[in-house]
Amino acid sequence: MGSTERAEFKNPLIGWIDERLPVFTLMQKEYGVFPTPRNFNYFWNFGAIAMFMLITMIVTGIVLAMHYTANTGLSFDSVERIMRDVNGGWLIRYIHMNGASFFFVAVYIHIFRGMYYGSYKRPRELLWILGVAIFLLMMATAFIGYVLPWGQMSLWGATVITNLFSAIPLIGDSIVTLLWGGFSVDNPTLTRFFALHYLLPFVIFAVVFLHVWALHVTGSNNPLGLEPQSEKDTLPFHPYYTMKDSFGLVVFLVIYCVFIFYMPNALGHPDNYTPANPLVTPPHIVPEWYFLPFYAILRAITFEIGIPFTEITIISAKLGGVIAMFGSILLWFVMPWLDSHPIRSARFRPLYRLFLLLLLVDFVFLGYVGSQAADAEIFHIPLSYFGLGATGYYFAFFIVILPWLSKFEKGRELPPSIHEAVLAKHAK
Numbered sequence: 001m002g003s004t005e006r007a008e009f010k011n012p013l014i015g016w017i018d019e020r021l022p023v024f025t026l027m028q029k030e031y032g033v034f035p036t037p038r039n040f041n042y043f044w045n046f047g048a049i050a051m052f053m054l055i056t057m058i059v060t061g062i063v064l065a066m067h068y069t070a071n072t073g074l075s076f077d078s079v080e081r082i083m084r085d086v087n088g089g090w091l092i093r094y095i096h097m098n099g100a101s102f103f104f105v106a107v108y109i110h111i112f113r114g115m116y117y118g119s120y121k122r123p124r125e126l127l128w129i130l131g132v133a134i135f136l137l138m139m140a141t142a143f144i145g146y147v148l149p150w151g152q153m154s155l156w157g158a159t160v161i162t163n164l165f166s167a168i169p170l171i172g173d174s175i176v177t178l179l180w181g182g183f184s185v186d187n188p189t190l191t192r193f194f195a196l197h198y199l200l201p202f203v204i205f206a207v208v209f210l211h212v213w214a215l216h217v218t219g220s221n222n223p224l225g226l227e228p229q230s231e232k233d234t235l236p237f238h239p240y241y242t243m244k245d246s247f248g249l250v251v252f253l254v255i256y257c258v259f260i261f262y263m264p265n266a267l268g269h270p271d272n273y274t275p276a277n278p279l280v281t282p283p284h285i286v287p288e289w290y291f292l293p294f295y296a297i298l299r300a301i302t303f304e305i306g307i308p309f310t311e312i313t314i315i316s317a318k319l320g321g322v323i324a325m326f327g328s329i330l331l332w333f334v335m336p337w338l339d340s341h342p343i344r345s346a347r348f349r350p351l352y353r354l355f356l357l358l359l360l361v362d363f364v365f366l367g368y369v370g371s372q373a374a375d376a377e378i379f380h381i382p383l384s385y386f387g388l389g390a391t392g393y394y395f396a397f398f399i400v401i402l403p404w405l406s407k408f409e410k411g412r413e414l415p416p417s418i419h420e421a422v423l424a425k426h427a428k
Contacts, residue, residue, distance in 0.1 A: 007032075030216055035234035036241055037222035039422050043113040044220070044241075045248030046106045052249060053103040054208065058201045060096040068148065070194035072187045075150040076275045094264040100142055101267045102256050104290035107135060115335075115356060118344025119221040125336040127214040132332045134207050139291070139329075141200040144193045146288055151272030156285050158193070159185045164298070167319040184278070225344025226418050233418035284373050292370030293363050298325040299374060300391040302384065324391065331398040338402040343411040351409045359397045366390050 120128035181188025
């Protein structure tokens with residue numbers, strides 16, 4: 001009944017299966033001969049690397065879940081049992097624990113590449129939106145997973161972050177009670193967090209499927225930001241980019257393995273190796289490193305917004321911080337419409353490139369601010385002032401600078417096509 005033209009396969013078993021269920025024809029079409037711009041650089045490796053890390057996290061997470069006990073009295077001991085008594089348990093846990101950090105490394109680079117080369121612009125708006133949705137799901141999954149070992153930082157991190165929802169007017173306290181499953185972070189909180197942590201990676205995988213589907217509909221962007229105009233502008237994905245992605249993945253895995261085998265706890269927090277104690281507050285509560293910029297934005301808002309010359313408060317400092325933190329990510333969703341400049345790639349937009357690189361420095365600095373105590377100082381100046389300034393630039397970039405550049409920046413002349421630009425580059 002199907003009218004799809006099937007590929008020919010030498011293996012008779014594959015041919016027999018494909019005749020009845022053309023899954024191999026689909027793979028050949030979408031990943032074998034799929035036309036891909038011929039000028040990809042190594043920034044384009046990180047999408048495949050992120051997919052590999054997601055699968056790694058799901059597989060190791062399932063194995064760890066077989067030995068984990070979601071109970072406040074047993075969870076810490078069950079993690080230690082995995083480390084000591086389960087065959088290869090230490091390795092599986094370190095792969096999973098460091099895998100979260102390296103998954104975020106790959107995704108952060110993937111997002112920056114999208115911003116730098118304009119991969120959020122028409123016709124890839126939905127592709128970009130799905131990518132941001134994946135990032136939000138990753139943040140939720142990682143936060144919930146950080147709670148599961150039930151160490152000191154797990155308990156108090158969960159207490160601080162879930163308490164943020166209490167700032168929402170009218171329904172905030174009800175949301176917190178729902179998250180906790182009671183009136184404090186306790187056993188019901190841990191069990192529902194474990195259930196959600198098991199579920200969300202599969203939700204992420206489903207959204208990744210939609211993300212890749214959208215990519216194969218619109219086609220890939222490229223460093224020039226030009227659409228392919230002929231076959232000369234493209235290469236088949238296999239073998240050219242499968243080999244390129246494989247090389248990049250091997251290099252990435254070498255660095256990943258250095259952390260797994262030689263410094264597995266470098267990206268964690270020592271307080272989480274102490275069992276959770278609700279009676280003892282850690283001196284400095286910090287999230288994992290990949291949340292630190294957003295944590296700094298949350299803490300940067302220390303002032304209230306109200307009606308002048310009255311004592312009426314419209315937005316409390318706590319609510320303002322929550323709005324700023326979530327708003328800093330939600331702005332990514334509307335980036336395709338904030339930046340309406342006709343040129344995609346920052347290679348041909350010098351002002352945009354400058355402001356974007358400043359945003360990168362700003363984001364890293366926010367991460368440093370988030371890692372320090374709230375009362376820390378630089379040159380006898382409270383670090384919170386610098387954090388507020390960095391937060392201001394972050395929002396100014398999206399709300400002010402991008403729309404301004406869209407109207408007034410004059411980009412450089414674009415090359416006529418991808419293949420002509422590639423040939424001109426190699427002719428030099």
